[in-house]
Amino acid sequence: MKIVVTDYAGVTHEIDAEADWPVMEALKAAGLPIKAECGGCCLCATCHVYIDEAWVPKVVVKSQDEEMTLSEAAELSDHSRLSCQIRMTPELDGLRLTLAPNF
Amino acid sequence: MTSEDVINTDVLIIGAGPVGLFAVFELGLLDLKCHVVDVLDKVGGQCSEFYPEKPIYDIPGLPVCTGQSLVDNLLQQIAPFEPVFHLGQLVSQVAEHPDGSWSVTTDEGLRFHAGVLVIAAGAGCFTPRRPPIPGIEGYEGKSIFYAVRKIEALRGKRLVIAGGGDSALDWTLNLHQVASRVTLVHRRPEFRAAPDSTRKMFELAEAGAIDFVLGECVGLDGSAGELAAVTVKTNDGALETIAADRFLPFYGLTMKLGPIAGWGLNLNENRIAVDTEKFETSVSTIFAVGDINVYPGKLKLILSGFHETALMAQQAFRYLRPNKKLLFQYTTTSTSLQKKFKAA
Numbered sequence: 001m002k003i004v005v006t007d008y009a010g011v012t013h014e015i016d017a018e019a020d021w022p023v024m025e026a027l028k029a030a031g032l033p034i035k036a037e038c039g040g041c042c043l044c045a046t047c048h049v050y051i052d053e054a055w056v057p058k059v060v061v062k063s064q065d066e067e068m069t070l071s072e073a074a075e076l077s078d079h080s081r082l083s084c085q086i087r088m089t090p091e092l093d094g095l096r097l098t099l100a101p102n103f
Numbered sequence: 104m105t106s107e108d109v110i111n112t113d114v115l116i117i118g119a120g121p122v123g124l125f126a127v128f129e130l131g132l133l134d135l136k137c138h139v140v141d142v143l144d145k146v147g148g149q150c151s152e153f154y155p156e157k158p159i160y161d162i163p164g165l166p167v168c169t170g171q172s173l174v175d176n177l178l179q180q181i182a183p184f185e186p187v188f189h190l191g192q193l194v195s196q197v198a199e200h201p202d203g204s205w206s207v208t209t210d211e212g213l214r215f216h217a218g219v220l221v222i223a224a225g226a227g228c229f230t231p232r233r234p235p236i237p238g239i240e241g242y243e244g245k246s247i248f249y250a251v252r253k254i255e256a257l258r259g260k261r262l263v264i265a266g267g268g269d270s271a272l273d274w275t276l277n278l279h280q281v282a283s284r285v286t287l288v289h290r291r292p293e294f295r296a297a298p299d300s301t302r303k304m305f306e307l308a309e310a311g312a313i314d315f316v317l318g319e320c321v322g323l324d325g326s327a328g329e330l331a332a333v334t335v336k337t338n339d340g341a342l343e344t345i346a347a348d349r350f351l352p353f354y355g356l357t358m359k360l361g362p363i364a365g366w367g368l369n370l371n372e373n374r375i376a377v378d379t380e381k382f383e384t385s386v387s388t389i390f391a392v393g394d395i396n397v398y399p400g401k402l403k404l405i406l407s408g409f410h411e412t413a414l415m416a417q418q419a420f421r422y423l424r425p426n427k428k429l430l431f432q433y434t435t436t437s438t439s440l441q442k443k444f445k446a447a
Contacts, residue, residue, distance in 0.1 A: 037226060037358050038153045044357070064293075071267055071290040072354050074235045076319075101235070 001093040005032060008099055017088045024084035035102055040084040042066055045073035047083040052096035059086055075101055108214060112138040113423050115207055115217035117194050120148025122393030122408030123223030124177040129416035131184025132440060135423055140209060142228040144191040147174035149225055152356065161406060183443045189213055193228055195362050203388060219419045222375060222391040226358040234265070234352050236323055245328035247350045259283050263333040263345055265320050266353030267291060272300040274351060279313050286314040286345050288335050316343065320352070371397045381418035382411045388422050390415045
């Protein structure tokens with residue numbers, strides 16, 4: 001499976017992902033500069049991404065926990081998500097997203 | 104400061120996470136004494152700070168444990184070796200003596216003299232997260248604080264407090280009677296905090312004793328480090344200016360390599376390069392174990408960190424006891440080791 005990622009500089013990367021893998025792990029494995037400090041515990045918001053509009057309906061809805069953590073992230077948008085909270089499924093093959101600035 | 108104030112130890116361990124704690128055990132088996140410094144005010148590192156309640160399944164021999172129970176077990180396991188903890192201390196300076204030993208100073212002024220340093224600092228030191236507001240650096244330490252050290256210093260001030268966790272709420276509740284006015288800013292009406300604190304905050308806001316604004320702090324006004332106002336972008340998009348003398352952002356903790364970056368160690372993408380025989384850094388007698396180190400094939404697992412401490416301890420012994428023979432002993436059969444465990 002693939003994820004299409006736009007980085008801070010606006011460069012697009014097509015990266016590999018596996019089913020049931022958190023998107024955050026796929027970003028890290030591809031060497032993209034996300035911190036993901038808490039290792040997927042939904043605590044730090046350093047794996048913040050923007051999901052491309054067309055893909056928003058296909059992505060699993062946010063938990064209350066994710067809402068809370070996101071509320072302290074910088075540069076929040078309507079399409080903001082924590083990439084550690086989205087697991088890859090066949091429906092997400094080709095998912096497009098943009099990395100949010102870390103702070 | 105006189106020489107009596109210096110704490111002498113065989114080994115100074117920097118970082119009290121699981122790997123730093125287990126280093127006490129492996130060094131203790133070789134009769135090496137340890138002091139442990141950590142920037143947090145509790146032991147356990149990320150296990151205690153990030154996932155105290157989350158299950159861990161990959162600790163050998165423990166089918167499942169939580170972050171906190173692992174830390175509690177490790178404390179019990181290393182107790183026979185009597186480690187001394189210095190918490191809430193950031194190691195700031197490291198200087199080498201002519202004999203190759205180390206002088207170490209913390210930001211709170213503690214001084215150590217150690218033969219060997221073991222860096223078990225995980226992803227680095229926990230530091231308060233700085234909100235991305237232009238020019239914020241110029242106010243830090245003067246009118247913007249990430250922790251409250253002296254409540255009296257805030258008496259009569261107009262405060263803006265930001266964040267959605269226990270710290271933001273607790274300080275709102277504690278400071279509203281001291282300050283001339285408290286405004287709490289958070290993006291959501293929900294808080295990740297004790298329900299009782301949340302309820303009390305809303306009661307105060309309803310009674311007009313404090314202000315609660317739904318929004319995000321985006322700008323600062325003031326001069327020469329003295330704050331005059333905080334600009335808040337409210338959730339409906341309007342910009343609101345709140346007159347303020349002090350701003351207290353509580354956006355949780357982030358991790359930075361911190362002062363370690365300046366110690367002259369070879370680094371590789373913010374991690375400390377080590378060999379895989381002794382887990383020693385590019386500087387002799389300074390070791391790095393756990394998530395902070397990097398070597399070919401490195402996996403950031405607690406399991407790997409534990410292994411690294413055992414090999415590190417062998418070399419630390421050779422440095423610290425050059426005239427003694429290193430006797431490899433199993434805890435199952437060594438009577439001298441068993442005496443220590445039974446006595447504890």
